[in-house]
Amino acid sequence: MQRKELMLPSSMVPSFARGINILLMDHDTTSLLYIASMLEQYSYKVTTTELASVALSLIRKEKDRFELVMANVDISNIDSLSFVRVLLKEEIPIILMSSRRNEIFSWRALVEGACFFLEKPISFDDLKYVWQHSYIYKRRSKTQLEDARKPEQEILLNRGNISQGKRINEGGDDVSRNIANASATDDLRYSINTDQNEKNNKQMEVDAQVHIFDENSVKESQNACNMEQHLVMANDQIQEQGGLIKTKRSLDDDRGGEKKRNLNSDNENSNSFMVPTEEKGKEMNENNNGHVKKKRKPRIVWTSELHLKFIEAVSSLGDIKARPKLILQKMNVPGLTQRQVASHLQISDNVIRDLSSNTGSLQTLERIKPSVVGQPTLNSNDFAAAGKTQGAGTVQVENASGISSNVANSGKSLKQFSEGNQEVKAIAVLEPPAASSVNAGKSAYAALLKFLDEDEEEIRAGLGGELKPADLDRYCEWLREALMEKSEHSE
DNA sequence: GAGAAAATAT
């Protein structure tokens, strides 16, 4: 009897737990896709990303969407620690995956509230009961009040122990003892990323100096110093904006008269050390004509580390308190200005730098500015106002009858779409990614699935026999090569 | 101080 034929993996998951949403994060693409494909076979709906900051953005955007997060935490990656911290605060069950090298880190995470620790490599069977973590966690939060009386450690360890008895380091006692040894914490900072992979030179320099932002490990002052490196300035070219260029705004100004600018007067209260020293105090220059030109601030780059810090701050403050001033304070990044934070906050909801999880389907954002509703006509630019800052797409409305029509370029305003006094709901619809960019990830993934489907024999042959969990690395490596060959053939 | 939107840089 081959279990394979008779039993679909998904049938091993109880019906009420099928299709739960899992957010999967793994810095290693191959492993990401591999695990995702396994999870999907169990019926889970998987959203994948390689970046912690993206994962957090997703979670922040749709709080309740994910019932379980599985993350490969790799100490050599700066994001991991902060990522785990933030996640734990979000009250989403989290399963950590990592190699033995990071075991202690994972233990600590367990104590802080993670559910489970899977040691890599992950096997198919390891994932079978993954749903239980989301389920049990849900039940637990219902009875949280009662639970709250228990000593906290106990609860946390209990959660950590919910295991299928496999792979988890059995027994809360072991875990707690090890943690109690406290050397665990010390081991958490150190070994900063030596294998910087894809980043460009500028980034690499920065990364090399970044420290993990661990409250315990980094003193503010020191932190300050290090974080300064985060502010990657775009080159110094300052653009000239002579009075000759008439923009909408400059026209307005021409007649607007008085309330002209205080130009740089309030230019960054105390933080102008971002400006290269020679430039200081020269915010205004003269050009040949003696005309005054204003200097534009060098742009900062919101690296994923910086963004992560931002999200961390926002998340710890909560949506209501998360205002630029407090966020800035919390982030404690020297040289970063409140305006920059404000500006980033403005768009942060829409910031998703990596859409590897996007299947290419339409993404709707239900948000519309009142000003757009009242506008006489709508064009595709109004798409921006409907929820996305800028970019291509259309604005649709949905009226009471549920009819949804495309408003862009229709020559009507949203108001005209409403019936009676009923409010219309405007929906910004993102254009699906261009076919070309429908992520390499997606097609690679599809290819992988197909490949797995069709060529199992070949795979086994290629590996010379039965697959074992321990073979994962070898397997992935082999797969990668096989896939590459394949795509070469198909050219 | 905040947020929206325009301007401008990449």
Next chain:
DNA sequence: AATATTTTCT
């Protein structure tokens, strides 16, 4: 052309 960040306006 599209996106990212800064600046202006309210």
